Each structure stands twice: as C-alpha cells, then as structure tokens.
Amino acid sequence: xxxxxxxxxxxxxxxxxxxxxxxxxxxxxxxxxxxxxxxxxxxxxxxxxxxxxxxxxxxxxxxxxxxxxxxxxxxxxxxxxxxxxxxxxxxxxxxxxxxxxxxxxxxxxxxxxxxxxxxxxxxxxxxxxxxxxxxxxxxxxxxxxxxxxxxxxxxxxxxxxxxxxxxxxxxxxxxxxxxxxxxxxxxxxxxxxxxxxxxxxxxxxxxxxxxxxxxxxxxxxxxxxxxxxxxxxxxxxxxxxxxxxxxxxxxxxxxxxxxxxxxxxxxxxxxxxxxxxxxxxxxxxxxxxxxxxxxxxxxxxxxxxxxxxxxxxxxxxxxxxxxxxxxxxxxxxxxxxxxxxxxxxxxxxxxxxxxxxxxxxxxxxxxxxxxxxxxxxxxxxxxxxxxxxxxxxxxxxxxxxxxxxxxxxxxxxxxxxxxxxxxxxxxxxxxxxxxxxxxxxxxxxxxxxxxxxxxxxxxxxxxxxxxxxxxxxxxxxxxxxxxxxxxxxxxxxxxxxxxxxxxxxxxxxx
Amino acid sequence: xxxxxxxxxxxxxxxxxxxxxxxxxxxxxxxxxxxxxxxxxxxxxxxxxxxxxxxxxxxxxxxxxxxxxxxxxxxxxxxxxxxxxxxxxxxxxxxxxxxxxxxxxxxxxxxxxxxxxxxxxxxxxxxxxxxxxxxxxxxxxxxxxxxxxxxxxxxxxxxxxxxxxxxxxxxxxxxxxxxxxxxxxxxxxxxxxxxxxxxxxxxxxx
Numbered sequence: 001x002x003x004x005x006x007x008x009x010x011x012x013x014x015x016x017x018x019x020x021x022x023x024x025x026x027x028x029x030x031x032x033x034x035x036x037x038x039x040x041x042x043x044x045x046x047x048x049x050x051x052x053x054x055x056x057x058x059x060x061x062x063x064x065x066x067x068x069x070x071x072x073x074x075x076x077x078x079x080x081x082x083x084x085x086x087x088x089x090x091x092x093x094x095x096x097x098x099x100x101x102x103x104x105x106x107x108x109x110x111x112x113x114x115x116x117x118x119x120x121x122x123x124x125x126x127x128x129x130x131x132x133x134x135x136x137x138x139x140x141x142x143x144x145x146x147x148x149x150x151x152x153x154x155x156x157x158x159x160x161x162x163x164x165x166x167x168x169x170x171x172x173x174x175x176x177x178x179x180x181x182x183x184x185x186x187x188x189x190x191x192x193x194x195x196x197x198x199x200x201x202x203x204x205x206x207x208x209x210x211x212x213x214x215x216x217x218x219x220x221x222x223x224x225x226x227x228x229x230x231x232x233x234x235x236x237x238x239x240x241x242x243x244x245x246x247x248x249x250x251x252x253x254x255x256x257x258x259x260x261x262x263x264x265x266x267x268x269x270x271x272x273x274x275x276x277x278x279x280x281x282x283x284x285x286x287x288x289x290x291x292x293x294x295x296x297x298x299x300x301x302x303x304x305x306x307x308x309x310x311x312x313x314x315x316x317x318x319x320x321x322x323x324x325x326x327x328x329x330x331x332x333x334x335x336x337x338x339x340x341x342x343x344x345x346x347x348x349x350x351x352x353x354x355x356x357x358x359x360x361x362x363x364x365x366x367x368x369x370x371x372x373x374x375x376x377x378x379x380x381x382x383x384x385x386x387x388x389x390x391x392x393x394x395x396x397x398x399x400x401x402x403x404x405x406x407x408x409x410x411x412x413x414x415x416x417x418x419x420x421x422x423x424x425x426x427x428x429x430x431x432x433x434x435x436x437x438x439x440x441x442x443x444x445x446x447x448x449x450x451x452x453x454x455x456x457x458x459x460x461x462x463x464x465x466x467x468x469x470x471x472x473x474x475x476x477x478x479x480x481x482x483x484x485x486x487x488x489x490x491x492x493x494x495x496x497x498x499x500x501x502x503x504x505x506x507x508x509x510x
Numbered sequence: 511x512x513x514x515x516x517x518x519x520x521x522x523x524x525x526x527x528x529x530x531x532x533x534x535x536x537x538x539x540x541x542x543x544x545x546x547x548x549x550x551x552x553x554x555x556x557x558x559x560x561x562x563x564x565x566x567x568x569x570x571x572x573x574x575x576x577x578x579x580x581x582x583x584x585x586x587x588x589x590x591x592x593x594x595x596x597x598x599x600x601x602x603x604x605x606x607x608x609x610x611x612x613x614x615x616x617x618x619x620x621x622x623x624x625x626x627x628x629x630x631x632x633x634x635x636x637x638x639x640x641x642x643x644x645x646x647x648x649x650x651x652x653x654x655x656x657x658x659x660x661x662x663x664x665x666x667x668x669x670x671x672x673x674x675x676x677x678x679x680x681x682x683x684x685x686x687x688x689x690x691x692x693x694x695x696x697x698x699x700x701x702x703x704x705x706x707x708x709x710x711x712x713x714x715x716x
Contacts, residue, residue: 020541027545031552038559046566053577121622141620179567181656182574200617220598222620222629254625277675297675314675492627504620504629505711506598507578 044152045215049183051110052217053507055146058105059093059112060221063142066091067116067223067500073325089118089130089138108151114144119222135354137497142221150213154187184510187213192510200508222504225497228454229471231277232294232487236321236456239280241479242290245465249293250275250487253421258469258486262293262310274311276487281319288480294487320499321456321473323431326403327496329381332360339364339390350376356401358383364390364404372397394418394425403428407440407458412466413447422450422470423494429455429474438475443468445481452491554690557663558702564659565684565704568640568647568667571658575638576680576708581716584680588668591640591680594716596631601652604632628715640667663687666699679709 069080084091093114104111119139120132132138184191190208197204200218232248233239242248251258252272261267262274276294278285283301291308297317305313330351336343338361345368347357356379364384370393372378378398387406391414394400398419404427417425429439439457443449445464452470453460460474465482471491479485522530572591576582581594600606600613607614618631639650646660647667659665663686671680683705691698 023541023545024548027548027552031548031555034552034556035559038556038563042559042563042566046570049570123624125622125624127619127621179563182567182570182658196615202616220617224629252625279675295675312673312675317675489627502711503713504596504631505578506596506631507574508598508617509574510599510615 040152044150045179045183045185048108048148048150048185048215049217051106051108052146052148052215053219055106055110055112055148056144056217056219057146058110059114059144059146060142060219062093062112063091063114063116063140063144064221064223064500064502067140071499072327072496084116091116109149111147112144113147114142117141117143135352137225139225139503140223140500142223143218144221145216145218147214147216150185150187150215154213183215185213185215186210190216192216192218196510200510218508220504220506220508221502223500224503226499226501227491227493228473228495228498229452229491231279232275232471232485233278233477234319234321234471234473235279235460235477236281236319236475238282238284238286238476238478239278240286241288241462241477241483242292242485243480243482244289245482246288246290246479246484247293248276248278248290248485248487249273250277250489252489253423254490257420258488272489275489276485277311279317279319281321283315286480290482290484322498323435323456324428324454326383326405326430329358329383330355332358332383336361338362339366339368342367344369344371345380346371347373347378347380349373351379353379353399355379356381356399360385362386364388364392367391367393369393369395370398370400371395388427390414392416392425399424401426401428403430405430405432407442409440409442411444411447412449412462412464412468415443415447415449415451417450420450420469421490422452422488423491425451426495427451427453427455429453429458431457441474452494454495551690554688557689561661561663561665561686561688562702562704564647564661564665565686565702568659568665568684569682569704569706571649572640572667572669572680572682573706573708577711579638579710580635580712581714582671582678582680582710583716584669584671588670589642589666591669591671593638593640595636595638596712597634597636598631600632604634606632628713640669642667661686663689673714676713677710678714679707682706682708 066080066084068074069076081091084093093112117129117140118131119127119129119141120136121127121139188209190210192200193206193208195205196202232250249260249262250273251269255269255272261269264270274293276292277296278292278294279297280301281299283298285296285298285301285303287308291310293310295311296303296309297314299316299318301315303313303315336359340363343366349357350373351357358381360383363386367390370380372395380398381401382403384402384404388402388404388408389410392400392402393416395418408427415425429441432439438459439455441453441455441458441460443462443466445466448467450469454473456473456475458474459476460472461478462468462483463481467484469486469488471487472485575593575595579593579595583592597604598618600616600618602614620629620631622629636652641648641650646657647665649656649658665684665686667682667684669680669682671678683703685699685703687695687699688702
C-alpha cells in the first residue's frame with residue numbers, strides 16, 4: 001500500500017484565524033449596531049422633535065406678521081392675509097404654493113400649517129369666535145402645527161436598556177416608555193388624528209397614514225392688542241425722577257380708588273400696587289430719592305438694584321414707540337371752532353368709542369366743560385390744531401380724548417377729571433411736521449391730575465408736587481420734584497392699539 | 511510488499527511542542543484580553559450613550575415645560591424646578607370633567623380675567639416639579655410622578671432661572687459621571703455637560 005504525501009497541513013491555523021476574526025467582528029458589529037441606534041435616537045429623533053416646534057413657531061410668527069399688518073395706520077404691501085385662504089373671519093395658511101400644500105422650508109423640509117381665527121372676549125371674559133359685535137379691537141387665536149420629517153432609521157429608541165433594564169412606567173395612560181412618552185413619532189400613522197381628530201377636539205378621528213416617519217408639534221397662541229398705556233412711564237430718550245417726596249406705584253381703578261398699599265403684603269390691593277413700571281428706550285435713566293414700585297427697563301442702561309426699585313431691573317429691553325399720527329375721526333361739529341372763551345359742551349348725541357362726537361378747534365386757551373348727553377355714557381374727541389393752554393373739566397359719564405398739534409403748558413389744577421378715572425381724560429400729542437422738533441408738555445403745581453398722556457414726540461415735565469393718576473408715554477419724562485405718579489392698571493385695555501402681543505402660549509403635548 | 515520510505519514524515523520533538531504551546535497560550539491570552547477589553551469598552555460606550563440620551567431627554571422635558579410655563583422657580587440648590595403651566599387640556603378630576611366626563615382630553619377655550627386682563631385656561635393651573643430622587647430624575651405633574659431618567663452614572667441636572675421684565679429664562683445643565691474615568695472625576699463630569707437655555711413664551715406671572 002502506498003500512502004500519499006500531504007506536505008502542507010495548515011488548515012487548523014486558517015480556521016483559528018477565521019474564528020478569531022469572526023468573534024472580534026461580532027463584538028465590533030454589536031458595538032456598531034448599538035452606537036447606530038443610539039445615534040439615531042440621540043441625533044435624528046431629538047433634532048426632528050425640536051425642529052417640529054421651530055416649524056410650528058415659524059408658522060405662528062408668519063401669522064403674527066399678518067395680524068400686525070391690520071394695525072391702524074399700517075399700509076402694508078401686500079395687504080394683510082394675501083395668499084391665505086379666508087373663510088369668514090378665519091384665515092388658513094399657506095401664503096405660497098398651492099392651497100393643498102403647507103409651507104415647506106429649511107434644509108430638512110419642515111412644514112407649517114397655521115389657522116388664524118378672529119375672536120373676542122365678552123364683558124365676562126368668555127371666549128367667542130368671530131368679530132366682536134361691540135366693534136372693539138379683535139383678538140386672534142393662532143393654531144400652528146409644525147411637522148418635521150424623521151431622518152435616519154425607522155426605529156424606536158432603546159429605552160428598555162436604560163436604567164439597567166428597568167422600563168419606565170409613566171402612568172396608566174402612557175403610550176410608551178421613556179423617549180416615546182416625550183417625542184411622539186408617527187412611523188406609519190398620524191397618532192394625533194387617530195386619537196383626537198385633526199383639530200384635536202375629538203371629531204373626525206381617522207387612521208391616516210403618513211408618507212414617511214415624522215414628528216408633529218402643535219401650539220396655540222392668543223394674540224391681543226397692545227394699548228398705549230401699558231406702564232406708568234414709557235419714554236424713548238430719558239427718564240428723570242421721582243423726587244425724594246415722590247413715588248411711582250400703581251393701583252387698579254376697577255377695584256376701587258387709589259391708596260398706597262405697596263408696602264403692605266396683606267392689603268387686598270397689594271397685588272395691584274407693584275405695576276408702576278418705567279421703560280426707557282435708551283441708557284439715560286436718572287433715579288432720585290423717590291421709590292419706584294414696579295419694574296425698570298432701559299435699552300443699554302446701567303440701572304443697578306437698590307432699595308428704591310421694588311421690581312425687576314432689565315437693562316437690555318428695546319422699546320418701540322412710533323410717532324403718533326392724527327387718527328381719522330368722524331366729521332367735526334360745525335361749531336365751536338375755537339375755545340377762546342369759557343365754554344360748556346353738552347353733545348346732542350352720546351357717540352361711541354369708535355365714533356365719538358368730534359370737535360376741531362384752532363385754539364384752546366379758556367375753560368371748557370364737557371357734560372354728559374342725557375344719561376348715556378358720552379364720548380367726545382377734540383382736535384386742537386395749535387397749543388393747549390386752557391382748562392378742561394370732564395364731568396361724570398363723559399370720556400374725552402384731546403388731540404393737539406402744538407405744545408401744552410398748564411397747571412395740574414387746570415385739568416379737572418370729575419370721573420376720577422384716568423381713561424376718561426386722554427391727551428394725545430400729534431407728531432410735529434418737522435421730525436427734528438420736540439413737542440413740550442409742561443405741567444406745574446398746584447393741583448393734581450387724573451388722566452393720560454400719549455405723546456411720543458414730546459418732552460413731558462412735571463414741576464412742583466402734582467399727584468398724577470394715569471400713565472405717561474412720551475419722548476422724555478422729567479418729574480424730579482415731588483411729583484407722584486400712580487399708574488392705573490385699568491388702562492391696560494384702553495386706547496387704540498399700537499401693536500399686537502402674544503397674550504398666551506400653550507403647546508398641545510398630546 | 512515493500513513499503514516506500516517517506517523521508518519527510520517526521521514528528522515534533524518535545525521542545526517544538528512546548529514552544530508551539532507557549533506561543534498558542536500567548537496568542538489566546540492576547541485574544542481573550544483583547545475581547546475582554548473590547549467588551550469593557552463597549553460597555554462603557556454603551557453606558558455613555560445611554561446616559562447621554564437621558565441627558566437630552568431631561569433637557570427636552572424641561573425645555574418643553576419652561577416654554578409653555580407661566581412661572582419658573584428654581585430651588586436654592588438648583589436641583590428642583592417648579593413650573594406653573596396652563597391647563598390646556600381638561601383632565602380627569604377637573605370641574606368640567608366631573609360634570610361631563612366626556613370632556614376629559616378636550617381642549618379648553620381661553621378666558622380673559624376681568625381684573626388682571628390675563629388670558630387663562632381654566633380656573634386653576636398645573637404644577638410641574640422636576641426633582642432628584644436617588645438615581646432617578648422625577649417629573650411630578652399635579653401629584654402624578656413620571657421617572658424621566660434613571661442612571662447609576664450619577665446624573666445631576668442643575669437649573670437656574672433669571673427674571674426679566676416680561677419673561678424669564680431658565681438655564682439648564684445636565685452632567686454625569688462616566689463609568690470609565692482617568693482619575694480626575696471633576697473633569698470627567700464637566701466633559702459630559704449638556705447645556706440648554708429656554709425662555710418663557712408667556713408673560714412671566716411670578
């Protein structure tokens with residue numbers, strides 16, 4: 001018998017090498033697999049979840065921009081709601097593309113779908129959709145949905161591996177664990193429409209497939225008008241005051257007459273007493289020895305905490321107060337055309353907030369008394385085309401707005417408001433024709449004054465010790481004598497809107 | 511029959527076998543050591559990622575709630591955050607739900623306070639508290655506790671809120687102590703910091 005020769009018996013070495021490589025590859029693959037899943041979760045899902053909110057807020061921002069176009073005096077081009085789909089007092093995005101497609105933007109193809117509904121609150125504060133039947137300025141409800149496509153692998157997270165294998169049990173109604181409780185990903189179907197309906201109100205529930213995995217987030221904003229008198233003092237260039245015997249505080253005339261309650265936390269009106277805020281759109285803020293019971297903001301100033309400021313200090317708040325143009329008013333009454341002698345005005349009809357009885361006079365140098373028309377609340381507007389140097393008396397039941405083109409120089413006792421409500425005697429300084437000209441409003445002792453000033457182009461000064469109840473908006477404020485100013489929080493809803501603000505922000509986290 | 515002589519068929523000497531075994535032992539020892547090291551490294555990386563995911567989750571939870579809050583208050587040790595949040599959704603036990611259980615889960619319409627001019631959802635608000643309990647980070651909403659993160663890596667969230675005129679912002683940082691360190695624990699923890707800042711979207715109410 002002949003035995004064949006086997007000169008190269010090396011198979012076991014090759015096998016060992018292959019096995020070793022295989023084992024190491026298995027470990028490496030396991031590491032890679034887990035890292036990929038973690039990356040998928042920590043990067044893509046987190047990013048998409050955050051971007052969905054950015055998309056929703058972008059949609060709300062675009063809606064807010066349209067709402068601001070409706071402000072009095074605004075003449076935007078294109079006009080408000082151009083490109084939106086209106087339905088009565090409701091407006092639906094988009095402004096671009098076709099009606100069936102939402103806004104798409106960003107490198108990740110984010111989408112936003114926004115619905116703006118005109119609404120109002122009645123006198124009891126109850127919410128209603130539609131235009132306010134009283135003709136008051138509307139509120140808006142913005143509902144915006146942002147959607148972000150989910151990049152990467154179609155996987156849930158690895159929550160079960162967290163906490164040493166202990167799964168998180170949130171509560172009885174949980175839809176998942178850990179991350180899935182927070183970031184609700186629609187892999188195959190839109191969970192929101194299936195569970196709550198497209199509008200979230202429980203109607204129209206349907207199993208609606210999604211084209212690709214996505215994350216959607218929904219927000220709701222309530223937008224209301226910003227009225228001129230939101231603080232005790234708002235000025236653009238400088239603030240100087242209050243003096244050692246003066247102060248700035250607040251109260252709410254809806255809750256009763258003013259008395260000092262700012263240093264008594266147990267007082268029922270204490271909560272209303274700390275809104276005597278001062279806002280300056282410049283660094284120039286001179287503080288004397290009188291306390292400010294409210295917040296102080298400047299734009300680039302260096303106001304430091306002190307025992308005289310009983311509120312928040314913020315030195316980086318820009319304040320935008322636009323010069324005031326003469327608003328359009330109803331046709332003026334044929335007479336009088338000047339208040340050069342003492343006059344009593346009793347309008348023939350009471351008028352309304354939006355259509356007051358209007359007078360246009362070339363001068364106002366004498367005393368004018370406004371009486372109620374019958375027993376109805378009476379609304380009067382006067383346009384003075386020159387300086388105001390006279391006196392005014394506003395009697396009970398009368399609401400007077402005085403618009404003046406020139407300057408004002410009076411004593412506080414010349415401005416008599418027998419309603420004791422600041423909202424019922426409002427002075428508006430119309431911007432000068434020459435933008436380099438500064439109006440002047442000078443109020444001197446003796447006497448006190450209950451009313452408001454809105455004169456963004458005016459240097460407003462108080463000398464002596466007048467006690468002012470109301471609100472001051474101007475170019476500059478000087479009250480460095482013993483002037484006290486009591487801001488009336490009821491003014492927060494008074495006057496024509498100068499802007500809109502987001503009054504409420506909620507997210508529907510379902 | 512005559513057998514042919516195979517001149518190359520020779521056995522190993524004892525010395526050769528001993529040498530081969532020694533080499534094999536070294537090789538296998540290296541393989542096993544490498545495998546263990548890789549397993550340990552994998553475990554550390556896995557832990558790191560897992561804890562990082564939880565860091566981000568804590569930040570995201572806090573961000574979401576701070577943005578929709580009315581008031582944000584941080585404790586003196588910066589480790590407990592209390593948020594007041596509008597009650598947008600009608601929940602079981604709410605007044606509306608008691609009289610009409612079908613309203614549970616429905617959205618509320620806002621109301622306008624005639625005294626404060628503030629927009630509200632319902633007559634009450636939800637209170638959300640973020641706190642630490644042992645190795646767990648808890649989110650408690652109106653008494654309902656959710657464990658949003660839990661780790662043996664000593665996760666520590668810290669939060670501070672700064673009040674501004676109309677709003678406030680909350681700064682958050684979450685760190686943990688990785689299971690593999692090179693000795694300087696403080697530096698190792700600092701290196702894991704995840705930081706975030708969120709503003710209240712609502713006007714600050716407190």
